Amino acid sequence: MTVVVRDLICRYGEVEALRGLTFSLPAGTIYGLLGRNGSGKTTLLSTLAGFRRPSAGTVQLDGEPVFENPRAARRLCLIQESGNVGDKSDTLRDILDLAGRLRPGWDAGYAATLAELFELPLRSKLGTLSRGQRSAFSVLVGLASRAAVTMFDEAHLGMDAPTRQAFADELLRDYLERPRTIIVSTHLIEEQSPLFERVLVLHEGRLLLDEDLDDLRARGVAVTGPAPLVDDFTTGLTVLGEQTLGPTKSAMIYGDVDDERRRAARAAGLDLGPVAVQDLFIHLTGGTR
């Protein structure tokens, strides 16, 4: 169940939101879709889900176009920030009934389990829920859809930290039990990056990066130790950020650090570790504003 995108362009009038994207998403992977505001993430997901017709180029699922293709539509599910899963005047139970009647493969039992997990009042109307509860309900609909390609576009917004954690844990648990393609678009990079196996970074409508999370992390090094030693070590390297606490300093470095230099750093008493994905993302997309 591979998603293949070729030369994808999406325009809103004069504005080109996506500028010729080409990539493929092999099945059985959790993808993180990252990008700054206005980078084109929502437009890309909308197009992948068939919510929007491409201005040019193609989006295919297993060789078939996704737009207005019933076979593809059954296997795609996009949950957006603000829902669209049901009418605000309907109860959650009614909306689950709707989903069960329309979505082939809908898992009503799993939906009930998730409703308990997220402590959702099924007899309440959608419009009476808090924003976090609405988000949790939308996430429930996405997971219980059992769609082969399930996408979450900032679906966690409004959730409190325990609910976001429960969402992440459940997504991972269910994914391991039933591997499929999951795409998570988020600005909570550090919190959600542990979920990702592969990362796509969009920037100004173009695909800036498409690689495994481990490879991305390997693009940088965090070095920690006495401030003078850290300064010596980072001389001539690209430093993404620094933090100092008393005599100890930590610096995030972008770029390859060869083995010899790593050995020398450790011999000098410096700790080397992975760099934060968020720092790499900020650097790759042009630094802080």
Next chain:
Amino acid sequence: MSARWPILRYLVTAHLLFLLFCLGVFVAITGVILAGVAIVGTVSVSALDVGVGQFFRWMALGYGGHLFYTFLPHCLVHGRTRGEFVRQVPIYQVVAAAVLAFAIAVLYAGETLLYRAAGWSQGFRPGHLYESGTDVGAIFVSYWAALLVWTVVGAMIGAAWYRFPGVGLLLVPVAAAILFVNGLSLNIGEWEPLSGGLAGGAWDLLAIAAVSTALAVAVTWSIARDVPIQAPAG
């Protein structure tokens, strides 16, 4: 679930029941007003002709808009396509209008019995296809045509408004023209020069409604067939 026509099935078993409930509410309110009139004055007109005949079609218009403005995005989120929606919804509209029209026709017959028992006069506005509350066939045809046209026109406006917020208003004159022609044909408009209605009989009325429905559905399809689905606000 792999049943065929899932959108149609859902609408018939969920929305249509709700519409019948709404009809019941309309009738109940009409009944209360009728009782009030009977207490303080003389009943001389059909309460259903005034209450249901006047106001229920406006609800049909709003409901038609709701179908495309609100329900279409939900169907796409739950794995359906615009094409499936646009094919199944008009069939549902035909069925729903028929069921509601039948219920209304039965209510008219019931009202006739009530009026006879109470000794009231069940007057109708002139120019209808029916002249008696027991003329069930003509009442059914009149309401079927009216509710169908008002629902599909509402759907057309809803689709236009969803796709072109604000600009969608430009379709309102087209919608108004369709409703006006049908209003005249049914004589549910109160325009004296055509108080007899355009339609000479049931078949004329159905033909005008069928052409109007086809036109509205065609416009709706042209708008909705590739409409982008937007995330709702907050």
